[in-house]
Amino acid sequence: MSLRTGLFISVLLAALTTVGYGFFKGFVLWIALRAVWGIAWSLMRMGGYLTVIRYSDDTNRGRYMGTYNGLWRLGSLVGVLFGGFLVPMFGLQSVSIIFGMMALAGLPLIAASISPGKASGTHQLELPHGKTKTVCSLQVKKIVISGLIISLLHAVFGATLTYLIDTSYPEGIPWFGLIIGSTVLGGVLTALRCAWEPFLARWFGQRTDGPRGRLPLFMLSLAGAAAGYALLPWQLPLGIWIVIVIFVMITSTALGTIMDAMASDAAKSTSVITVMTAYSVSTDLGAAIGPTLIYWVVGSQYGVTSMYLACAAVFVLIGLWYWKEYVAKGRVYLGEKAEVS
Incomplete structure (x- = not known):
């Protein structure tokens, strides 16, 4: 799966589950929505990590990772604040639809910003001759x-x-x-x-x-x-x-x-x-x-x-x-x- 495809899937799942909270009722259905949203969250989080790795090098990787983490947490704060204000005013269904539609705005941004290619297709650091590194190092x-x-x-x-x-x-x-x-x-x-x-x-x-x-x-x-x-x-x-x-x-x-x-x-x-x-x-x-x-x-x-x-x-x-x-x-x-x- 390419990095772009994984991010597309994560955004679509996040949008659908967010809208679903406004239409589906009942504990079991909400548990199912929460589980699917968890999958979307994992894909999005991993996609963010892989994007930083793909487009960074040793001179800026920390800065990009800090920017990514900061924007992620700031987005959580904005979502909580606006959700807390808007739900009592307009109701859960309306706010869920609005937030779901806002999530879909990420699709054209991904298409414009992320180049095609495998998620693992990032440049590896060159190691000295005869030296290997494994994931179990x-x-x-x-x-x-x-x-x-x-x-x-x-x-x-x-x-x-x-x-x-x-x-x-x-x-x-x-x-x-x-x-x-x-x-x-x-x-x-x-x-x-x-x-x-x-x-x-x-x-x-x-x-x-x-x-x-x-x-x-x-x-x-x-x-x-x-x-x-x-x-x-x-x-x-x-x-x-x-x-x-x-x-x-x-x-x-x-x-x-x-x-x-x-x-x-x-x-x-x-x-x-x-x-x-x-x-x-x-x-x-x-x-x-x-x-x-x-x-x-x-x-x-x-x-x-x-x-x-x-x-x-x-x-x-x-x-x-x-x-x-x-x-x-x-x-x-x-x-x-x-x-x-």
Whole structure:
């Protein structure tokens, strides 16, 4: 299947399922629509990764990946905001049709922007004579495992943000004479991250395209995330605590962008579809496991505190795992020196 065809299919499925929410009623039908939409989401996400890999090189891959991730998250924010405003005014059916038609606008954009050819038909990095790389190499395994674990740790934060606000500030947060609840504050902070992603993710990605490679900023982000997670579960002055939350979100933006760029580096020099599929599945799996782990500890004494301290320790361990590469290599993309074209 060509990259263009895969993107066409994903857009069509997304449009049809979105319109379907307005016409079909019942739990079973909505579950079926949600399952089909999940297929569309997976195809679209993979198509985005493969598009970045096809049209990028070592000098701009991080910047393109950051731009892609930022626009993806910003689109999610816009969809949630407009959906929340429009559904009470016009009804679910009308809004579903409008959003479905808007999705179809992507078809001519794909036709005009994506050239024909296999999704795997991307230029591979040239390797020294006699040196081969496989999808089972240590570098690829590290990326897949790291992606799963970091995605899990980020999911823990996302699943417990409002819970932390509730337990740390049970009487609400005063703001200009009003009392803001945990849901409102959590939503505002999450929306803030979605708003800065197109700019900050692109900036982080561009920094890793420089001569020092991706590992220095990756290691720094891991250290920052570890410090932030270690401080989050404690009851601190509200202003300081919010600053820590924002700092943790910034490290999440950095780590997500850099991990995606490192995965695309590995895919470019091995097997694009195989590596990116394994990486995408691992990050999705981590995002699903994270909230499940939280349900086991929420409510128990020191449960959430222990979980966050454990998460901080895991960030440190991941950093130690990459430390040898960080020290040994000057120009590092994925544990190996790469020439910049």
